[in-house]
Amino acid sequence: MEENQKKSALKEKDGIPQPEILNASSVQKVLLKRKNQPSAEELIAGILAQDKVALSRAITLVESTNIEHLAKANEIINGCLPHANQSIRIGITGVPGVGKSTFIEAFGKYLTSIGKKVAVLAVDPSSTISHGSILGDKTRMEELVKDENAFIRPSASGETLGGVARKTRETIILCEACGFDTIIIETVGVGQSETAVHSMVDFFLLLKISGAGDELQGIKRGIMEMADTIVINKADGDNVAKAKLAKTEFNRALHLFPAKSSGWIPNVTTCSAFEKTGIDNVWKIIADYFELVKSNNYFEEKRQNQNQFWMMETINEQLKSHFYTHPEISSLLEENKKAVQSNEISPFAAAMNLLEKYFK
Template identity: 80%
Template sequence: MSSQSPQKSALHEKDGVPQPESISQASLAKVVRSRKVQPDASTLISGILKGDITALSRAITLVESTNPVHLEKANTVISACLPHANRSVRIGITGVPGVGKSTFIEAMGKYLTGLDKKVAVLAVDPSSTLSHGSILGDKTRMEELVKDPNAYIRPSASGETLGGVARKTRETIILCEAAGFDTIIIETVGVGQSETAVHSMVDFFLLLKIAGAGDELQGIKRGIMEMADAIVINKADGDNVAKAKLAKTEFNRALHLFPAKSSGWIPKVTTCSAYEKTGIDAVWQLISEYVALVKSNHYFEEKRKTQNQYWMMETIEAHLKQHFYHHPEIKTLLEQNKKAVQNDEISPFAAAMNLLDRYFK
C-alpha cells in the first residue's frame, strides 16, 4: 500500500518573509544601561547649566519624587541652580476645559520661538481621584512645538494639589530657568478648583475664554477674572468672529467693575484664533507691555519676593502634613479614630484634636 502525503488545507498560508526588528537591540540595550546609571548631583547641575534637556528632565523627575534620597539630591541641584534662575517671564494660562489651552499654547510657543526665545511649557494634567493616574498627553497634542529645538514640554500630574498645579512645579520653574529658558508657560487643569496656586508663581496670569459659552461658571468667574491680567477670547474664526467681538466688549465692561490692581496695570481683553494662528502677536504685545510697566514701577521684583515667602510657608505646611501622616504611631491611631468616627463613637473634631495632641507630645 503506497504512502500518500497528507493534503494541505486550502487555508494553509505560505511562510512569509520574517519582518525585520523595528528597534535595534544594541541601541535598546544602550538606553537601558544609561537609564540604570543615576547621575550624581554635580553631573546634573553641570548638564542643566549647559542646557542639556536630558539632565533637566532627570532633575525634574528627582524633584517630583517622594523618595527621601531623591529629595536630598533634588535640593542640592535646586540650590546650585537658584543663582542662575529668575531670568524669565512666567506666564500662567487657565480656562475651562475645551477652550483650547493646548492649541493656544502651541501657537504662542511657536510664535515666541520664531522671535528667538526659548520656551518651556509646564503642562499640568488632572489626576484621577480613583486610580490617581493621569493621561499626560500634552506632548501629543502639541506635535509641532514638541519638535522645536527651542521649546521644552514637561507634562506633570496634578496629584492632590488644588488648582491643578503639580506639587513641585515651583522648583521645576527654577530648573528650567537655569537651563536657559527665558519664557515659562504653565498650563493649568482649568477653572473648577482654586487657581491661587498658579497665580502665586507666575508674573502674568492669562484667562482664556470662548464666546457663547454661557454663564454656567458665574459663581467662580468673578474670582478668576479678578486675578487675570488679560482675558483672551479664543476661537475667533469662521462664524465665531462676530460673537468673539461681542464677548470682548462685554468682558471689557465687566473688568471696569473690579478694583484697581496694585501693579498699576489695567487688565485688557483681546481676541485670537489659536487654530488659525491669528491674534497671537497681539497677546504677546499685551504681555510685553505688562512686563515693561511692572518692571519700571518695581512691582515685578516685589511680587517675586512675596511669592517666595508664600512658597516657603506652603512648603512648611506640606512637609508637616507629610510627616504627620507618616508618623508610625499616628498611622495606627488614625485607623482607630476613623472607625470610631464612622460608628459615631466620637465626633470628627474631637478625633482630630486627639490625634494632633498625641502628635505634638
Template identity: 75%
Template sequence: MSNKKSLRSALTEKPGVPTIEIVSAIAVGTIQHFRKIQPSINDLVVGILARNITTLSRAITLVESTNSIHLAKANEVINACLPYAGKSMRIGITGVPGVGKSTFIEAFGKILTSLGKKVAVLAVDPSSTISHGSILGDKTRMEELVKDKNAYIRPSASGETLGGVARKTRETITLCEAAGFDTIIIETVGVGQSETAVHSMVDFFLLLKISGAGDELQGIKRGIMEMADAIVINKADGDNIKKAQFAKMEFNRALHLFPAKNSGWTPTTSTCSSITHEGISTVWETIEQFLILTKENNSFYTKRKEQNQYWMLETINEYLKTSFYNQSEIQNLLESTKKAVQNDEISPFAAAQLLLDKYFHTADSNKKEN
C-alpha cells in the same frame, strides 16, 4: 444567502509588508544600564547649566518623586541652580476645558520661538480620582511646538494633592530657568482652585475664554477675573468672530467692576484664533507692555519677593502634612479613629486633637532617641 458584502470595521488594518524584528540586544542592554545609573548632584547641575534637555528632564523627575532620598537630592540640585534662575518671564494660562488652551499655547509658543525666545511649557494634567492615572497628552496636542528646538514641553500629573504638584511646578520653574529658558508657560488643569496656586508663581496671568457657550455671564467668576492680567477670547474665527467681539465687550465692562491692581496695570481684553493665529502676536505685545510698566514701578520685583515668601510657608505646610500622614503610629491609629468619629463615639475636633497629640508625642520621642 445575502448578496450584501460584510462590512469591514474602520479599525481593521489591511495586510501589509511584515516588519522584521530588528532589536539589538546590545542597544537594549546599554539603555537599561544607562537608566539604572543615577547621575550625581554635580552631574545634574552641570548638565542643566549646559542646557542638556535629558539632564533637565531627569532632574524634574527627581523633583516630582515622592521618594525621600530623591527629594533630598532634588533640593540640593535646586539650591545649586538657584543663582542662575529668576531671569525668565513666567506666564500662567487658564480657562475651562475645551477653551483651546493647548492649541493656543502651541500657536503662542511658535510665535515666541520665532522671536528668538526659549520657551518651556509646564502643563499640569488632571489625575483620575479613581485610577489615579493621567493621560499626559499635551505633547501630542502640541505636535508642532514639541518639534521646535527652542521649546520644551513637560506634562505632569496633578496627583492627589494640588499643593504638592504646585510646589513641584514652582521648583521645576527654577530648573528650567537655570537651563536657559527665558519664557515659562504654565497651563493649569482648568478653572478651579488650581488657579490660585498658579497665580502665586507667575508674573502674568492670562485667562482664556470662548464665546457662545454662556461664557459671557456664567464665565465671569469674581476670583478668576480679579487674578487675570488679560482676558483673551479664543476661537474668534469663521462665523464666531462677531460673537467673540461681543464677548470681548462684555468682559471689558465686567473688568471695570473690580478694584485696581497694586501693580498699576489695567487688565486688557482681546480676541484671537489659535487656528489662523490672528491676534496671537497681540497677546505677546500686551505682555511686553505689562513688563515695562511693572518693572518701572518695581511691582514686578515686589511680587516675586512675596511669592518666594508664600512658597516657603506653603512648603512648610506641605511637609508637615506629609510627615503627619506618613508616621506609622498615625497610620495605625487613623482608621480606628475614623470609625469612632463615624459612630459618634468622639467628636471630629477631639479626634483631630487626639491624633495631633499622638503625632507630636511620637516625634518628640524619636528626637530624644536620636
C-alpha cells in the same frame, strides 16, 4: 489522528522557531543605563549647558515621591537657584475646550520666532479612580515640541488640590537655569488651580470663548479679578462677530473690579489660535505689562511675596506629610477612624487626640 495533526495549519512548521519576545542585549543595555545614574553635579552641569535631557532627568527627580531622591533633588535645586529668576512667568487657564493647547502652541511658536526660549509646564489632571494621567500635551503641540528653542513638560496633578503639580515651583527654577526666558504654566482648567498658579507667575492670562454663556459670568469675582488680560479665542469664521461682542461685554465687566496694586489696567483682546491671528497682539499686551511693573518695582515686590508664600506652603506640606507618615500616628489613625464611624467619638475630638499625641 497523527496524520491530521501534521496537516493542521495551527501546527508550527519545522525549521521556523518562535522569535524571542525580548532582546537580551537590549535589556542589558537598559538595565546598565539605569544603574549609571548621573550625579547631582553632572545634572547641574548639564542644565547650565542647556541640555534638555539633563533637565528632564532632573525634573523627574524633583517630582519623585521616593524619599531616596529627595536629597539629590534638593542639591540640584540649590545648585540651579543662583542661575534662575531671569525669566518671565505666564500662567494660562480656561475651561476645558477653550483651546488652551492650541493657543499655547501658536503663542509658543510666535515667541520662538522672535528669539525667545520657551518652556511649557502643562499640568494634566489625574484620575481619582486609577490615579493615572494621559499627559498628552506633547501630542497636541506637535509643532512646538519639535522646536529647538522650546521645551514641553507635562506633569500629573496627582493628589494636589487645584491641579497644580506639587513640584511645579521647583521645576520653574530648573527651566530658568537651563536658559528658558519665558515659562508658560498651563492649568487643568478653571477652578482652584488658579489661586495656586497666580501665586507662582508674573502674568495671568484667562482664555475664553464666545457664545458659551460666559459673558454674564464676567460680573463675578474670583477668576476675573486675578486675570491680567482676557483673550477670547476661536475668533474665526462665523465666530468673529460673536467674539467682538464678547470682548465688549468682558471689558464692561472688568470696570466693576477695584484697581490692581500693580497699576495695570486689565484688558480684553481676541485671537484665533487655529488661524494664528491676533497672537502678536497678545504678546504686545504682555510686553506692555512687564514694562510697567518693572518700572514701578511691582515685579520684584511680587516675586519676593511669592517666595515667602511658597516657603509657608512647603512648611505646611512637610508637616502634613510627616504627620501621616509618623509610625505611632499611623496605627492610632485607623483606630480613630473606626471610632468616628461608629459614633463613639466626634471627628473633632478624634482629631485633637491625634494632634496632641503627635506634638508630645
